[in-house]
Amino acid sequence: MTEPVDPLDALVRAALPPHDQPAAQIAATREAWRAELRHHHRARSWRYRLEAGAMMTAAAAQLVWVVGSLFGG
Amino acid sequence: MTADPLVTLAGLGRYGAVDAVVERELVARLRRGDAGAFDEIYAWMRPRLWSFLARMTGRRDVADDLAQEVWLRLARNAHKLADDTRLPAWLFTVARNLYVSQWRSAQAARALAGELLPPEAVAASPFEAAAESQTAARVERAIAGLPPSYREIVLLCTVEGLAPRDAAAVLGLTSEAARQRLSRARAMIEAALGDLARYPGGEP
Numbered sequence: 001m002t003e004p005v006d007p008l009d010a011l012v013r014a015a016l017p018p019h020d021q022p023a024a025q026i027a028a029t030r031e032a033w034r035a036e037l038r039h040h041h042r043a044r045s046w047r048y049r050l051e052a053g054a055m056m057t058a059a060a061a062q063l064v065w066v067v068g069s070l071f072g073g
Numbered sequence: 074m075t076a077d078p079l080v081t082l083a084g085l086g087r088y089g090a091v092d093a094v095v096e097r098e099l100v101a102r103l104r105r106g107d108a109g110a111f112d113e114i115y116a117w118m119r120p121r122l123w124s125f126l127a128r129m130t131g132r133r134d135v136a137d138d139l140a141q142e143v144w145l146r147l148a149r150n151a152h153k154l155a156d157d158t159r160l161p162a163w164l165f166t167v168a169r170n171l172y173v174s175q176w177r178s179a180q181a182a183r184a185l186a187g188e189l190l191p192p193e194a195v196a197a198s199p200f201e202a203a204a205e206s207q208t209a210a211r212v213e214r215a216i217a218g219l220p221p222s223y224r225e226i227v228l229l230c231t232v233e234g235l236a237p238r239d240a241a242a243v244l245g246l247t248s249e250a251a252r253q254r255l256s257r258a259r260a261m262i263e264a265a266l267g268d269l270a271r272y273p274g275g276e277p
Contacts, residue, residue, distance in 0.1 A: 008259060009231045011269070015212035016232050018120040019127065019200055021137060029141045030115060034108065036148040041106050044152070 100158050103151040114160060122168050125228050127199050129172050139171045162239040165229060169243055208269060215265035223258035230255055
C-alpha cells in the first residue's frame with residue numbers, strides 16, 4: 001500500500017524534475033572516476049606494493065651509501 | 074533468486090526504493106572495484122546528485138565540480154563501504170559535506186574581500202528559466218528562496234524521496250529535529266506560494 005502524498009509535496013515534486021549535466025560533462029566525470037578506480041585498483045595490488053617496496057629499499061640503500069661515503073672512514 | 078541489479082535500477086525514479094538485497098549486491102560489487110557496478114550507480118544517481126547540488130549552490134559550474142568530487146570519493150572509498158551502506162544516503166552525505174565546505178570557503182572569501190565584491194545576487198534557481206510552466210518557475214523560486222538548512226531538507230525528503238531517517242543521517246540531525254525542520258520548511262514554501270499551494274489545480 002502506498003502512503004497518501006501531501007498535495008504540497010506532490011506539487012513540489014511535479015514542479016522540480018531532476019536535471020542532468022551536458023553529455024560532455026557526464027563523459028568527463030565518468031572518465032575521471034574510471035581513472036581514479038584504475039589507479040586505486042593498481043595501488044592496492046600486491047605487485048604494485050612489491051614494486052613500491054623494492055623502490056623504497058633501493059632508495060634507502062643509496063642514501064646509506066651516500067652518507068657512508070661522506071662520513072665513513 | 075536475486076533480482077538483476079541492472080533490471081531493478083533501470084527506470085528507477087527519484088521515489089523508488091531499491092530492494093535491500095539488490096543494494097547489498099551493488100555495495101559488494103563496488104567494494105570489489107567492479108566497474109560495471111560504478112556505471113550502474115552513476116547512471117542511477119547522477120541526475121539526482123547533480124540537481125541537488127545545483128539547487129543548493131545555485132550554480133551549474135560549481136555543481137559540476139562538486140559532483141565530480143563526489144564520484145571520485147566513491148571510487149577512492151568504495152572498498153571501505155560497510156555491507157549495509159545505504160548508497161543514496163552515503164552519496165548525498167558526501168555531496169552535502171562538499172557543499173558545506175564550498176559554502177564556507179565562499180563566505181570566507183567574501184569576508185576577506187569585504188566591499189570589493191558586488192552584493193550577493195537574490196536567491197535564484199539555476200533551473201528557473203528552464204521551467205516548463207509558470208507553476209514550476211514559482212516553485213523553483215520558492216525553493217531557491219529558502220535558507221540553505223531548510224532547502225536541503227526539502228530537496229532530500231520531498232524532492233528526492235529520501236526517508237526522514239536517512240535524511241536525518243545525511244544532515245547529522247535526530248529524526249525528530251529533521252521532522253520539525255521539514256515542517257517549518259513546508260510552512261515557508263506554503264507562504265511563498267500563496268494561492269498556488271492552497272489550490273494546486275487552480276482556484277475552486
